[in-house]
Amino acid sequence: MKQFTRRAILEKTALAAASAGSGLPLLSSEASSEPSSMSRTLKIIVSGGHPDDPESGCGGTIGLYSDLEHDVAMLYLTRGEAGIQGKSARETAAIRTAECQKACAILRARPILAAKLMAIPK
Numbered sequence: 001m002k003q004f005t006r007r008a009i010l011e012k013t014a015l016a017a018a019s020a021g022s023g024l025p026l027l028s029s030e031a032s033s034e035p036s037s038m039s040r041t042l043k044i045i046v047s048g049g050h051p052d053d054p055e056s057g058c059g060g061t062i063g064l065y066s067d068l069e070h071d072v073a074m075l076y077l078t079r080g081e082a083g084i085q086g087k088s089a090r091e092t093a094a095i096r097t098a099e100c101q102k103a104c105a106i107l108r109a110r111p112i113l114a115a116k117l118m119a120i121p122k
Contacts, residue, residue: 046109047075050083051100059107066108073110076100 044065048054054062054074066072080096081089097113104111 042070050080051096
C-alpha cells in the first residue's frame with residue numbers, strides 16, 4: 001500500500017485548486033467600489049448534473065459575480081426526475097425545476113434547462 005505524505009497531499013490539493021480557479025479572475029465585494037481593471041461584463045455559466053448542484057457547489061461565487069453585475073447563467077443537465085421518493089418522475093421534475101428557478105431568482109442568475117425539451121417519463 002502506498003503511503004501518502006502531508007506534503008504530497010498539499011501539493012495535489014494546491015494544483016487542483018489552481019486548475020479549478022484559473023478560468024475566472026479573483027474578485028472581492030470591495031472590487032465594485034474601486035476602479036476596476038476589468039471594465040467588461042463577464043458571461044459565466046455554472047453547470048450541474050441536476051437542480052441544486054450549482055447552488056450547493058458555488059452559490060456564494062454565483063452571488064458575488066451577480067452582485068458585480070456580471071451575466072451569470074446556471075445550466076442544469078437534468079430536471080432531477082429521480083430525487084423524491086414516493087413521487088412520479090413528472091411530479092419530481094416539476095418540483096425540482098421550480099426549486100432551481102427560485103434559486104436562480106435569489107442569486108440573480110438565468111436558469112438554462114438542457115433537459116427542457118427532453119421527454120419526462122411518466
